Amino acid sequence: MFQIEELCSIVGKENVICDELLSKHTTFHIGxxxxxxxSPNYIEDFVEAVAYVRKEKQPYFILGNGSNLLAYDKxxxxxxxxxxxPNRKIExxxxxxxxxxLVMMPPKDERRKQFALSEEELSKKTVVFAGSGIMLSGFANIIGKKGLAGFEFASGIPGTLGGAVAMNAGAYGGEIKDRILGAMLxxxxxxxxxxxxxELxxxxRSSLVQKESLIVLWALFAFETGDISEIEQTMQDLNxxxxxxQPLQYASAGSTFKRPEGYFAGKLIENAGLRGYRVGDVMVSEKHCGFVVNVGEGTYDEARQVIEHVQKTVQEKFNVWLETEVKMVE
Ligand SMILES: Cc1cc2nc3c(=O)[nH]c(=O)nc-3n(C[C@H](O)[C@H](O)[C@H](O)COP(=O)(O)OP(=O)(O)OC[C@H]3O[C@@H](n4cnc5c(N)ncnc54)[C@H](O)[C@@H]3O)c2cc1C
Known part of the structure; x- marks a missing residue:
């Protein structure tokens, strides 16, 4: 029988909260x-916690930074x-x-051998090991300061590494796929x-992780050496x-819809006359129509209504179906 005390003993009592509002853990501020x-401190505890909830057949959901999610009000x-x-220091x-x-393994690092990396290909690159819970911004900043180039595109994406691998997150011409070597699932x-x-x-915005409900524990990346000031400048420019x-002053889950082949979702929505379309406190952003934003006390139902109205209207006007990029926690 499922017992919360058992989970507490696996991850530490201080890392288990009952009746926690999801609106505090999603960038949409809904849920x-x-x-x-x-929220376990260590990967080993996380794995044990997953095994326990699975054994006891409890419904569970893997949460990163909640930046691509819409959660139920109930x-x-x-x-x-x-x-x-967030805001936790791990002993x-x-x-x-x-x-x-986050561990950096320069070309001469002995630890690289265990991952069977091709030394020929990687002789000049630094391999970076990253746990699934690290934020992309922190990751990009730390390696950028060490003069490793190639992750600047990710510095402004407000997600974790695990969420980014699951989503194959990308921006400004770069995506996770370009830099990752592999991941422990x-x-x-x-x-x-x-x-x-x-194999991933x-x-x-898709991966085997999503298709088969796998869980990313950590991943390996490879980066070339670059010029620190150029790397920092690129990150500043992109941000x-x-x-x-982007309407960053409002809560959102980023681009609400995937880009349909041959179109831009934001442009289709704008051309359908939906800029500013609003239900309650949730609306199509005035600044960027690809974003559905929560401008106050928005709810799941309001967000769903806006999303569905946008999908229906764009389908009727342009015969294009806008698939959501945002995932539902239901
Ligand atoms: C203002 C804003 C701007 C954004 N800009 C971009 C952008 O430029 N490019 C882009 O691609 N995205 C962007 N996003 C969307 C979002 O940040 C990315 O999709 C990000 O990768 C999600 O990471 P997360 O940790 O927040 O995942 P979550 O939102 O917590 O989860 C997303 C999905 O990944 C799964 N998941 C999370 N962690 C793991 C794990 N360890 N193993 C397996 N599955 C996991 C969840 O179960 C869920 O299905 C933006 C969002 C916002 C709010």
Whole structure:
């Protein structure tokens, strides 16, 4: 029988919260109470927690930074397993790896051997190990300051590494697929397996992780050496472009819809006359029609109504179906 005390003993009592509002953990600021909200410090504890909820057949949901999610107002009647640790300092622990670990392995690092990387291809690159709970912004900033180039595109994406691999997140011409070497995944049968990049089936906002409900524990990346000031300048420029084009002053889950082949979702929505279309406190952004934003106390139902109205109207006017990029926590 499922017992919350058991989860507390696996991840630490301080890392389990009952009746936690999901609106506090989603960038849309929408979502009712989760029955249990569990955020382990270490990857090993996370794996054990997943095994326990699976064994006890509890509904569960893997949460990163909640930046691509729309959660029900009535909440989640199960266990939210969160990989991200906002404002938490992890004590070192023998034999355990922090959820937000970041380890750089330069070409001469002996540890690279265990991942069977091609030395020829990687002789000049630095391999970076990253835990699924690290934020992309932190990741990009840390490696940028060390003069590693190639992750600047990700610095403004407000998600975790695990969420970014699951979504194959991308921006400004770069995507996770371009830099990842492989990832350690947790399979439904509890086995852990390292998947090479090709096996991850990374496509436009899609991956094997999503298709088969796998869980990203950590991933490996490779970066070339670059000029620190150029890297920092590129990140600043890209973030300035975001500020200029995106409605960052409002809560949202980013681009609500995927880009349909041959079109831009925002342009179709604008041309359908839906700029500013509003239900309650949720609306199509005036600044960027590809974003549905929560301008106050928006609810799940309001967001769903806006999304469905946009889909229906664009379909009627242009015969194009807008598939949501945002995932539902239901
Ligand atoms: C203002 C704004 C701007 C954005 N800009 C971009 C952009 O430029 N490019 C872009 O691609 N996206 C963008 N996004 C969307 C979002 O940031 C990305 O999709 C991001 O990768 C989601 O990461 P997350 O950690 O927040 O995942 P969540 O939103 O928490 O989860 C998203 C999905 O991934 C799954 N997931 C999370 N962690 C794991 C894991 N460890 N293992 C398996 N599955 C997991 C969840 O179960 C869920 O299905 C933006 C969002 C906002 C709010």
């Amino acid at each position: 009712g109470k989760a029955k249990y909200f569990v 909440g989640y009647d199960g266990v939210i397993l969160a990989t991200h640790l 070192a622990c023998e034999g355990k790896v922090a959820m937000d670990a 947790l399979l439904p049968n509890g086995e852990r397996r390292y998947y090479q990049k090709e 089936e990374l496509g436009y 300035a472009r975001r500020k200029e084009k």
